[in-house]
Each structure stands twice: as C-alpha cells, then as structure tokens.
Amino acid sequence: MFLPVLQTVPQTGTPKIPYTFQRNGVYYLRVRIPKIIQENTNLPPIMRQSLQTKSSRIAITLVNKFINHLNDMRISLMAKSIQMNFASVMTFHDNGKPQSLTKYDSGNNKSDAENAIKHSVELEKLNIQHRVTDELVKLEEGGMRLSEAIEAYKDWKQKDTKKGKAKGLSDKAAKARYINFEILLLALGDKDIEAISGADIQSVISVLENMPIRNIKPYCDNKDLSVWVSAAKTREIPEDDLVSSKTVKEAFKDYQSLFSTFLTKTKFLLKSAPTAGLKVDFESQSYACFSNQQMKDVVDFWAKKEDSDYKWIILLGAYTGARRGDIFNLKLSSVRFDAACNRHYLFIEGGKTKAARRKVPIHNKLIAMGFLDFVTRLSTNRDLEQKLFKSFKTSHYITSKFRICLDSLSIPKINDELRRYSFHSLRHAVITEMASCNDYQLFQRVVGHKITKLGVSKIYTSEFKLEDYLPVIDCLDW
Structure with missing residues (x-):
C-alpha cells in the first residue's frame, strides 16, 4: 500500500479502522510518514496522535482527511522533485509509457531515456496506490451527524487547556x-x-x-x-x-x-461554518433607577411585613446597594461588630469582581427595624458558617418575587426611557444617592466597584477604616 499501516492494537467490539489503534476506547492515529515528506517537513518518521474521540464515524472522517492530505503532499513533492531533474516536462500514455522522452542534462540520451521510463512507472504506481488509499478509508455514507459532532465537541471542550x-x-x-x-x-x-x-x-x-x-x-x-x-x-x-x-x-x-x-x-470537518457572516443583534435593556419616593414606598411596604428572608433581602438591598448575589451568599458569620466605631457591619467575602470583597456598615434604620434581632434568632444553635438566608435555592428567585412587590405598589415594568425596574434598580438608586453626597472613592468601595482615580499617596496609606464608610451609608434616607 502507498502508506503502510503499522501493527495496531486490536479494536475489540468496534469497527477496525486503518492507521488507528485504541486506548480506553479513544482512537489514536498511527502512520509511517513517507521519507520524501520527512525531508521537506518537520514530521517524525512515525506519526502518533490522539483523535480525541470514541466514535468510529468521527475517527474514519479524521483519518480519511489526514491520509488524503498526506497523499496529496507526497504527490506534490515527488512531482516537484521529478520536474527539477527533467530538462522539460514529460508526458505519458495511459499505459504509463512516455509519450515523448525528454533529455536529461547528462548528455547521454540512452541513459536519460531509461531513467525517464523508470520515473514514468513510479508515477503510475503512485497514482494507483493513491486511488486504493481513497477507497480504503472511504467516508461512511451520510457523513457526521449533528448529535455526533456535539458529543465530540463536548469531549474537546472538557479537555481544552489554556496556559497549562x-x-x-x-x-x-x-x-x-x-x-x-x-x-x-x-x-x-x-x-x-x-x-x-x-x-x-x-x-x-x-x-x-x-x-x-x-x-x-x-x-x-x-x-x-x-x-x-x-x-x-x-x-x-x-x-x-x-x-x-x-x-x-x-x-x-x-x-x-x-x-x-x-x-x-x-477538526477541518467543514470547509466553512454555517454561522459565518451571521450576526445576532444584542440590545441590553438597562435597569431603571428608582426615585426617592419609590424607594420610600418599597421600604415602607417591606418594613410592615413579618420577619422573613425575603423581607430582609429587600431591605438590605435598599440600604446597602449590594448586588443580589452578594446578599444571597451572606453567612450568619457575615454580620460582625467593629468596636472601634461601635457599629455592626456586613462582611462580603466575594462576588462578581475582586472589588466585591468589602465591609459595609449596617444602616441604623435596619437595626431599628429589628435586623440584628432577626440574625440573633437565626444564629441560636446553628453553625455560623451556614447561609443567612436559606429560603431561596438560587438568587434568581429574588428578582422574580420582587416584581410582584412592584406590581402591588403600582410601579410600572419600564420607565419613560424604556428601562426596566427590577431588584437591581435598588442598587442604582443607592449609588445615585451616595454619589451625590460622598467622596467618590469611598462610595465605590462600599458598593463593590473598582476604585478609580486613586491618588498615588493613597496607595501608600492603609485601607479605609469602617468609620470612613459610615457617612456613605447614613446618607440614605428613605
């Protein structure tokens, strides 16, 4: 055969595919690289490569494309080599004999003619062997199905690596x-x-x-x-x-x-992707900001409710501006006390960004409403590393239930600028109020934004103290 098959590991119970062996069901390519290709490339004498699939159909497809590419490469290199040795291009009859003999540069016509005939025979063998190879690894009828491509993609995605x-x-x-x-x-x-x-x-x-x-x-x-x-x-x-x-x-x-x-x-299984040239328009519907009156309505509505996880999630959002996920992931141990400024605070361990790790003072109005009493009752005989709010399986339920509250307060779904009201609108309102009354870097730190425009001198000083954040929180008056 044109490309000799090396001895392969038996493929028990699966189709036998030339040029492959299996390990734990995964197909591997193993083929001897022709010498002329080795001389013109950096390929090793024997190519061994995982095909990263357990599907025989996918393996056949990949092997077929690789072998055909290798054959095309060898034909091209041999033709180039022969052409370099001929003084001009030589043509052949269908039987492989020269149609016209071309002189070599040696000057010995008899010797050159014999060499030309030898080359013509080699070329004919090459063509025959190439056709046999095509049939040997002929692609199964129907090609790769979408379901098989998706499974192969999943395997590839799980094994994909980046920077080790x-x-x-x-x-x-x-x-x-x-x-x-x-x-x-x-x-x-x-x-x-x-x-x-x-x-x-x-x-x-x-x-x-x-x-x-x-x-x-x-x-x-x-x-x-x-x-x-x-x-x-x-x-x-x-x-x-x-x-x-x-x-x-x-x-x-x-x-x-x-x-x-x-x-x-x-994988080179498609010449072009069906997604090429297509575009999906993405219109992000930004969040509306509650007015001060709307914030007061929301706070009054929930302040009158009996203690529940949801009540305190909403009120914490209204008096901290914390993200939904930040509040959802609070632990019992997240409620702490700073003796230096005589104030309780929330310690948010992490969140959407690195800046999400922070201390947030608890507003005095929350304390007056009974938030600390609520936490104390929950902490009795419980592991303090447990979640503070356990009524919700995911933070998404917070958003869906909040909409019910807004409906009862006759707050529309969108404002005049077509921006929608949601739980995140609490954060917008808090940040808007904080920005109008406080130092820029201080309120950025409280709401978990990356601090910008920080002077060089501040980099060499200590972190902000909790007491620095008190005016940022206490300015919220709804």
Whole structure:
C-alpha cells in the first residue's frame, strides 16, 4: 500500500479502522510518514496522535482527511522533485509509457531515456496506490451527524487547556450551556453537519428568540425542552415571558464555537461554518433607577411585613446597594461588630469582581427595624458558617418575587426611557444617592466597584477604616 499501516492494537467490539489503534476506547492515529515528506517537513518518521474521540464515524472522517492530505503532499513533492531533474516536462500514455522522452542534462540520451521510463512507472504506481488509499478509508455514507459532532465537541471542550490549566467547564456550567445544543438538535433534527446552512442557523435563532424564561412558572413546571421549542416555533409564548436578547447572543456564541472553532478550524470537518457572516443583534435593556419616593414606598411596604428572608433581602438591598448575589451568599458569620466605631457591619467575602470583597456598615434604620434581632434568632444553635438566608435555592428567585412587590405598589415594568425596574434598580438608586453626597472613592468601595482615580499617596496609606464608610451609608434616607 502507498502508506503502510503499522501493527495496531486490536479494536475489540468496534469497527477496525486503518492507521488507528485504541486506548480506553479513544482512537489514536498511527502512520509511517513517507521519507520524501520527512525531508521537506518537520514530521517524525512515525506519526502518533490522539483523535480525541470514541466514535468510529468521527475517527474514519479524521483519518480519511489526514491520509488524503498526506497523499496529496507526497504527490506534490515527488512531482516537484521529478520536474527539477527533467530538462522539460514529460508526458505519458495511459499505459504509463512516455509519450515523448525528454533529455536529461547528462548528455547521454540512452541513459536519460531509461531513467525517464523508470520515473514514468513510479508515477503510475503512485497514482494507483493513491486511488486504493481513497477507497480504503472511504467516508461512511451520510457523513457526521449533528448529535455526533456535539458529543465530540463536548469531549474537546472538557479537555481544552489554556496556559497549562484546565479550561473545561464545570458540570453545572456545562449543563446550562449545553442546553443550547439541545435546542439546536430539536430545531434542526439530527442532520448531516455538511447539510446545515446559514438559513438553518437563522431559523434556530428565531426559535431561541421565542423561547420562554424557563425558571419561572409555568415553564419551570415542565422540564421537557421539546414542548417549549415547539411552542417557540409557533410563537405561542407571551412577549413578557421571552428570554432576553443577551441569552440569544450567548447561544449563538456557542454555535459559533461548535461550527467555526471546532468543526471548521480545529477538526477541518467543514470547509466553512454555517454561522459565518451571521450576526445576532444584542440590545441590553438597562435597569431603571428608582426615585426617592419609590424607594420610600418599597421600604415602607417591606418594613410592615413579618420577619422573613425575603423581607430582609429587600431591605438590605435598599440600604446597602449590594448586588443580589452578594446578599444571597451572606453567612450568619457575615454580620460582625467593629468596636472601634461601635457599629455592626456586613462582611462580603466575594462576588462578581475582586472589588466585591468589602465591609459595609449596617444602616441604623435596619437595626431599628429589628435586623440584628432577626440574625440573633437565626444564629441560636446553628453553625455560623451556614447561609443567612436559606429560603431561596438560587438568587434568581429574588428578582422574580420582587416584581410582584412592584406590581402591588403600582410601579410600572419600564420607565419613560424604556428601562426596566427590577431588584437591581435598588442598587442604582443607592449609588445615585451616595454619589451625590460622598467622596467618590469611598462610595465605590462600599458598593463593590473598582476604585478609580486613586491618588498615588493613597496607595501608600492603609485601607479605609469602617468609620470612613459610615457617612456613605447614613446618607440614605428613605
């Protein structure tokens, strides 16, 4: 054969694929590199390379492309070598004999003619062997299916590394991200990847834009994704319940990663990606800022409620400006006392950014409302490293329930500038009020923003003290 197969490890129970062996079910390529290619490249005498797949169909596809590329390279290099030795280009009959003999530069016609015939025979052998190789690793009919490509992509993504560190997704993050691929499969069916077009991807984007937010009722009650994909195709979901444009854009990024980065640029299984040239418009609907009167209405509404996790989550948001996740992740031990300034404070260990780690004084109004008494009752006979608020499984429930509160206060969903009111609007209102009354760096530190415009002299001084933050919090009067 043109490219000799090395002895391979038996592939028990799976299709035998030339030029491969298996380890733990994963296919590996092993092939001897022709000498002429070794001389013109940096390839080793024997190529061993993991194909990073357990799928025989994918392995055959990869081997086929590699062997054909190797054959093309050898033909090109041999033709170049022969052409360099001939004084002019030599042509051949179909039987492999020279149609016209070309003189070599040696001046000995008889010797040159014999060498030319030898070269013609070698070229004919080369062509025959190349055709045999094509049939030997012929791609299975139908090509790679979308489901197989997605599974191969998942394996590749988990093994992907960056700067020596694993870049694979955690199980939880992967599950959330791979739902986009489930939608892709449900919308298109298990098609041959080469049959997927840009129009197909656009149709999937249309489905995504009409998908519901699946962590709210009634959509969270039915986990069957196919039900909501079918509903999205017929546009049955109310506009208020549709996913954001940001969610659609994130899904499209996943599709670009699959088709462009993985299938086209990494595995060379596609000549061009169906996502090429497509664009998803992303319009971030920014948050509205509550007015002072609206803040007073929200505070009065919850101050009258009986003690509950949700009551104190809202009131903490109104008097600290902390992010939803910062409050959700507070522990019992996060409520502390600073004897130097005689004030209780919240210690936020971390959050969205590095600047999220900070101390936030507890507003005197919160203490007067009974927040410290609430914490004391919860702390009795409990591990202080447990969460302060245990009624919510995820922080997303905070946002959905807050909307109910706003409806009862007749606060609209959006303001005149088409910005929406949500739990994050508390943070906007707090920051707006703090910025109007305090030193810029101080309020940045309290709300967990990266400190900007910090003078050189301040870098060499100690951290801000808790008492420095008191005026920042105490200016909030609602």
